[in-house]
Amino acid sequence: MDTQNLFYSSTNGVLFNKNQTTLVEFPGDQGISYTIPNGVTSIGNGAFEYSGPTSVTIPNSVTIPNSVTNIGNNAFLFCRQLAQIYFQGNAPAVGANVFSAPPVVYKLPGTTGWGLIFGGANVRLWNPHATTFSVTGGQFGFNIAGLTNAVIVVEASTNLVNPVWLPVATNTMSGSGTSSFSDAQWTNYPGRYYRFRSP
Numbered sequence: 001m002d003t004q005n006l007f008y009s010s011t012n013g014v015l016f017n018k019n020q021t022t023l024v025e026f027p028g029d030q031g032i033s034y035t036i037p038n039g040v041t042s043i044g045n046g047a048f049e050y051s052g053p054t055s056v057t058i059p060n061s062v063t064i065p066n067s068v069t070n071i072g073n074n075a076f077l078f079c080r081q082l083a084q085i086y087f088q089g090n091a092p093a094v095g096a097n098v099f100s101a102p103p104v105v106y107k108l109p110g111t112t113g114w115g116l117i118f119g120g121a122n123v124r125l126w127n128p129h130a131t132t133f134s135v136t137g138g139q140f141g142f143n144i145a146g147l148t149n150a151v152i153v154v155e156a157s158t159n160l161v162n163p164v165w166l167p168v169a170t171n172t173m174s175g176s177g178t179s180s181f182s183d184a185q186w187t188n189y190p191g192r193y194y195r196f197r198s199p
Helices: none
Strands: 008-011 014-017 022-025 033-035 055-058 084-087 104-107 121-125 129-136 139-145 151-157 166-172 178-183 193-197
Touching: 055 084, 151 178, 166 178
Parallel strands: 033 055, 084 104, 104 121
Antiparallel strands: 008 014, 014 022, 129 139, 139 178, 151 166, 151 193
16 A cells, blocks of 8 residues: 555555554455454454454454444455454444354453344353462463363463563363363473463
């Protein structure tokens, strides 16, 4: 996109309006994950239509009411590989025919405006938590309880004052909503802290 264009701009092939508050169109890239950038307040009509991201994340800084307030008509139409969407804010307004093959929509505790269905997709609470801590075979680990078939990234940091969180594992929850995690590197650190995030 020409930087002199008065109406549109692009970043990594994704088309936005000029000031990048509206995601206009996602390219036809197949099988990739995409995080909507900070500052986006609207997802345009058909923005993800006929594209094939495997996951779309609306990040924590894109929250309601300060950011994403609307998902337009046909926004994810024909994104058949899209199985899960994680929302980190309140429910935005939603247009018609948002999904053709509805993914599972995950919301965070304490957010508002959600019903059981969002744009034709089932809404579930994203609430993983650690249980049953142990040291087995020289490795520290714990079980994770939460939603069935959800994908959870385990991150670790050695400092909670100025944390740098690094991904150490990606777990897919079982059909019973459980998974196990073990850290073979845990003895390399005097202290290590863990947290969960969506992919």
